[in-house]
Amino acid sequence: MAQQQTGSRKRKAPAVEAGAGSSSSQGLAAADGEGPLLPKKQKRPATRRRLVHYLKGREVGARGPAGLQGFEGELRGYAVQRLPELLTERQLDLGTLNKVFASQWLNARQVVCGTKCNTLFVVDVQSGHITRIPLMRDKEAGLAQAQQGCGIHAIELNPSKTLLATGGENPNSLAIYQLPTLDPLCLGDRHGHKDWIFAIAWLSDTVAVSGSRDGTVALWRMDPDMFNGSIAWHSEVGLPVYAHIRPKDVEAIPRASTNPSNRKVRALAFSGKNQELGAVSLDGYFHLWKARSTLSRLLSIRLPYCRENVCLTYCDELSLYAVGSQSHVSFLDPRQRQQNIRPLCSREGGTGVRSLSFYQHIITVGTGHGSLLFYDIRAQKFLEERASASLDSTPGPAGRKLKLACGRGWLNQDDVWVNYFGGMEEFPNALYTHCYNWPEMKLFVAGGPLPSGLHGNYAGLWS
Secondary structure (H helix, E strand, O other), X not given: OOOOOOOOOOOOOOOEOOOOOEOOOHHHOOOOOOOOOOOOOOOOOOHHHHHHHHHHHHHOOOOOOHHHHHHHHHHHHXXXXXXXXXXXXXXXXXXXXXXXXXXXXXXXXXXXXXXXOOOEEEEEOOOOOEEEEOOOOOOOOOHHHHHOOOOOOOOEEOOOOOEEEEEOOOOOOEEEEEOOOOOEEXXXXXXXXXXXXXXXXXXXXXXEEEEEOOOEEEEEEOOHHHHHOOOOEEOOOOOEEOEEEOOOEXXXXXXXXXXXXXXXXXXXXXXXXXXXXEEEEOOOEEEEEEXXXXXXXXXXXXXXXXXXXXXXXXXXOOOEEEEEOOOEEEEEOOOOOOOOOOOEEOOOOOOOXXXXXXXXXXXXXXXXXXXXXXXXXXXXXXXXOOOOOOOOOOOOOOOOEOEEEOOOOEEOOOHHHHHHHOOOXXXXXXXXXXXXXXXXXXXXXXXXXXXXXXXXXXXXXXX
């Protein structure tokens, strides 16, 4: 993105950062652990105290028998409704990194992130320690030099959490790392995308799809021999040598007559139940493919709100896609001719919905104005503040929409900030990415200033 020039000329309206848009429910897998053990004859605690006991059990690592799975499932359903109002923020220091666009939990204390300044790093949410991960380079050197200002827009883990897919040093290329070591495995830089990768979705443990600003989606298949040790060699100086792969299938987004030059793929989401891949393009359309060994397009639907459609997520339980736009979240069930769930309005001053995630019937919305909102899809309304948010809190106003406001983060007070934004001391951060760790009842949120010319970051752990 071109940076704005400073000077005495008349100020123009600042460009808005496209951001990443969280687009996958992969980071929202259901908790697998078990809750605290209850004696057989002990009466269950009152409903209001169940979540508290559950969280305390998690803190001390309590375990229980398989017979409590039903009780723990009940607790989880209760937790998804009550957890948001109990969360408190602890900001994480990311130094001078610029805008976190993507994130995923690796384990109970580590989150991997990608930034606009093309940095891939792992942050320890307990110690705050940051480890940078080297990016993979194309076979043909020099292609990445002309791609400054894009960064890493997508990070996705495969279902078994053995592989991680993201961008390479050249943001047009797809990079695959092994987990948990984060050793480089392969790079999709041959006959792939001609522009930035904005979105990634795994179809299985060895098949991934990438969506690009060039208006195409590409299907990549990883050879199992790669991670069985027969291809991943090391050079004489001990540096890993990775394979260079090409896509098995590349499909172009159909050109819309209304805006044929803006068919950039912005977000992807996969339905494992239906084996279908959903995509959102910036020309205001939702596209659906049947995902097998190749991609077969099923339909394209004009979205009700067409400005800044930058994030997409899918809920298997409800068979529902959710699309985030400038001011709304629209819900789509491709099997229904008429959509029965009305769109929700974020009412955040037109700064846009920047990240979305589903868990059961609650959808979490990260806005461009530094706030998190929570929408109950069954009740078709936002979660509201309660008269008392916890057992020990003082009573507060009830009936207001529950909103978590994120901290200030870090902002580079450079010439652009001085000349174009009047040196505003506080500037809300767009929440480009968020991901839950449900077994630990934690939420990682990150982003940075919305205008493209501003340099800064925000990251916080809500628990």
